[in-house]
Ligand SMILES: *[C@@H]1O[C@H](CO)[C@@H](O)[C@H](O)[C@H]1NC(C)=O
Ligand SMILES: *[C@@H]1O[C@H](CO)[C@@H](O)[C@H](O)[C@H]1NC(C)=O
């Protein structure tokens with residue numbers, strides 16, 4: 183008689199969320215602040231605690247004798263249960279570039295397991311390795327185990343997740359978001375996990391996206407830029423063009439910021455860090471078999487709002503953006519250098535050597551519950567390679583003249599199914 187009763191009580195208490203203390207840090211992840219020699223640790227608890235990180239250099243025993251303090255923010259999800267969680271953010275500063283550190287996060291109420299990271303270098307003369315993908319969910323996260331293993335093998339300096347997380351983070355009163363953030367911890371607690379918003383983050387004005395991640399700048403991760411080795415990386419939101427209900431002024435605000443950021447990269451800075459790479463969720467071009475924006479002749483992300491305002495293709499072409507990374511379509515597509523639907527190969531023999539227009543890569547097949555997106559059987563002149571496999575992209579910004587882009591197929595057991603060098607050896 184008693185057992186079912188006690189069980190029932192504990193269920194009721196659980197549902198009410200009463201009397202269970204949750205001090206133990208979870209969902210630990212790193213991000214780069216954009217400020218040299220620093221890194222931010224973000225994590226979640228369900229009871230209030232202070233926010234601290236203790237860390238120390240490796241090798242040697244973990245001494246944890248360096249301490250950094252940060253902020254605890256209450257996040258109330260927009261769902262019917264109005265679930266509460268505490269987001270903790272601590273920035274570690276004055277790190278020694280390339281130095282490995284061990285850390286744990288939490289407070290005197292409880293510490294996380296120990297994790298480690300390598301402080302990013304700030305100078306342009308190294309060759310960072312990135313894993314890049316979009317559209318990875320809680321369910322059917324095909325590429326995740328390979329990414330976890332390769333991260334632990336020290337293959338990457340940072341991850342770029344090009345929008346669409348968890349499917350969706352707000353689902354089931356944001357419990358899907360919690361579980362997704364736990365799933366990626368074995369990647370994201372070791373290397374900076376850099377993001378941009380996708381359409382699946384839309385709920386409650388992108389609140390799960392804005393609150394769970396910590397990106398550079400003051401836009402809660404909607405748009406920002408940072409330097410990594412010889413590259414300047416710009417992350418922005420294509421979603422401001424599609425959810426005007428959250429503020430039409432955001433389109434102009436972002437566009438003006440993009441313009442200013444690109445202006446600032448010209449000349450002197452460009453000789454230091456010659457590569458400009460953009461990342462955002464919805465592509466300008468695609469050949470998938472659907473009616474998405476990118477399948478339109480004049481896609482919004484390419485030609486702007488009706489009337490041609492805030493058109494991004496002209497802007498990126500004008501400032502000589504080198505590589506544009508997209509997702510949204512659950513497949514891999516590489517384009518020849520393209521502007522205004524015309525191909526601008528470097529030459530016929532070497533299309534990616536000194537290309538005369540930006541190169542686009544769409545990599546949205548990391549794996550989610552919506553499966554893959556097939557391609558339209560028609561050939562387009564600007565489309566070079568199309569792969570309908572689960573997988574992700576490796577980008578090695580080798581130096582000031584060479585970028586290596588490889589596509590990994592998870593379906594084909596980690597095979598490299600596409601491989602190009604983007605070369606820029608004259609300006
Ligand atoms: C941490 O401990 C090591 C070994 O005792 C010591 O060399 C180092 O100075 C300490 N660092 C700080 C900031 O206390
Ligand atoms: C949505 O969030 C943005 C900040 O990301 C804010 O500027 C805007 O006013 C919000 N819109 C609404 C309708 O709450």
Ligand SMILES: *[C@@H]1O[C@H](CO)[C@@H](O)[C@H](O)[C@H]1NC(C)=O
Nearest residue numbers: 478479480481485489490522
């Ligand atoms: C696309 O835009 C161009 C330039 O404004 C216009 O000439 C063309 O008719 C448009 N095409 C379609 C299919 O809307």
Ligand SMILES: *[C@@H]1O[C@H](CO)[C@@H](O)[C@H](O)[C@H]1NC(C)=O
Nearest residue numbers: 518525527529530531532533
């Ligand atoms: C661009 O280069 C590729 C590879 O050499 C070639 O197949 C394609 O026809 C070229 N396109 C144009 C418009 O020159």
Ligand SMILES: *[C@@H]1O[C@H](CO)[C@@H](O)[C@H](O)[C@H]1NC(C)=O
Nearest residue numbers: 580581582583584585586603
């Ligand atoms: C840049 O990287 C490429 C590919 O690894 C290499 O061939 C080239 O020599 C490098 N350039 C410099 C200046 O190191």
